Amino acid sequence: xxxxxxxxxxxxxxxxxxxxxxxxxxEFAPQIKYIAYRLAMRLPPHIEVNELINAGVIGLIDxxxxxxPSRDVKFKTYAEFRIRGAMLDELRSLDWVxxxxxxxxxxxxxxxxxxxxxxxxxxxxxxxxxxxxxxVDDYLRFxxxxxxxxxxxxxxxxxHDGEDxxxxxxxxDPAAADPLEQVRLRETKQSIAKAVDRLPAKERLVVSLYYxxxxxxxEIASVLEVTESRVSQIHSQAVLRLRGRLKSFMAG
Numbered sequence: 001x002x003x004x005x006x007x008x009x010x011x012x013x014x015x016x017x018x019x020x021x022x023x024x025x026x027e028f029a030p031q032i033k034y035i036a037y038r039l040a041m042r043l044p045p046h047i048e049v050n051e052l053i054n055a056g057v058i059g060l061i062d063x064x065x066x067x068x069p070s071r072d073v074k075f076k077t078y079a080e081f082r083i084r085g086a087m088l089d090e091l092r093s094l095d096w097v098x099x100x101x102x103x104x105x106x107x108x109x110x111x112x113x114x115x116x117x118x119x120x121x122x123x124x125x126x127x128x129x130x131x132x133x134x135x136v137d138d139y140l141r142f143x144x145x146x147x148x149x150x151x152x153x154x155x156x157x158x159x160h161d162g163e164d165x166x167x168x169x170x171x172x173d174p175a176a177a178d179p180l181e182q183v184r185l186r187e188t189k190q191s192i193a194k195a196v197d198r199l200p201a202k203e204r205l206v207v208s209l210y211y212x213x214x215x216x217x218x219e220i221a222s223v224l225e226v227t228e229s230r231v232s233q234i235h236s237q238a239v240l241r242l243r244g245r246l247k248s249f250m251a252g
Contacts, residue, residue, distance in 0.1 A: 021064065025057055028079065032056035035084055039091075039218060047094070059086025065104045105146050107132065108237075109244040122200050124240070143233040146240070195245045203238035206231060 045198035063082035067075055089212070111131050115123035130140035196207055202224070209215045209223065217235070221228040 002234040003218045011103055022063065024064065024229070025060060028060050031080065032083055035041050035080070038214075038216065039087055043091075049210075050096075051090060053174065055086045055090035056083040056119075059083040062086065101142075101145055105240060108142075108146075112241055123205055125237070128237075134174060139190075140233050144229055144238045147232040190221060192246065195242050198245075199241065203234055203241070206234045207238050207242075 003157075032053055036049050036056055040047065040049045059082040060079055063075070063079040067078055069075070072117060108128070110239055111128060112123060115131055119127070125139060126136055127138045132139065134142070196204060199207060205224070206220055209220045210217070215223070217228050217231045221231045224231065
């Protein structure tokens with residue numbers, strides 16, 4: 001669901017140096033700001049929104065340079081992936097997520113997979129906390145702390161060649177056009193759909209509302225009639241669960 005005004009499809013010369021880039025940047029400015037502020041809502045206060053906006057502008061310029069109008073991909077779709085990808089790259093370069101949180105997130109992923117194999121179903125929060133030797137409240141606090149890292153981790157899938165690459169950027173990238181790559185991407189998208197479908201009902205709903213309906217955490221909290229921090233916890237647990245499953249798929 002897009003929240004931007006209609007954007008003109010660039011002509012063949014748009015991607016060349018002759019394009020009036022300033023005009024195009026102004027046209028995309030609302031979408032760049034929307035993506036930046038949406039990311040910033042779950043980031044620490046010391047992360048400047050303007051840094052994300054500047055990165056988004058760089059992503060848009062990159063999209064203009066790389067877009068091939070002969071491919072069957074709309075420029076608006078391609079540009080939005082590039083804009084978001086540039087913002088995520090900026091966050092990665094800042095390395096603002098504490099290492100202790102990253103380590104715990106890895107432990108949570110591993111524990112989830114182990115319990116799922118042992119129980120034959122998704123473990124509850126109480127079972128997760130017990131397996132990690134934590135009180136339930138401490139486990140929920142960790143999920144809250146991990147909310148920021150989940151923004152990045154949900155899109156951090158590694159290709160078979162070991163190159164770190166945003167999955168959705170890959171799907172939208174006209175360069176990824178060889179038949180074998182397209183088959184692999186189709187299988188990956190099918191795997192993602194299956195992994196989302198297998199999430200517990202509340203986690204599946206939060207993921208669907210956030211990533212597909214583009215609701216904010218505050219809006220989702222209103223829909224579910226829970227606190228915004230509770231939505232953040234559910235989202236973090238869903239992302240960690242998905243990341244573990246998708247890593248297993250990509251490794252296969």
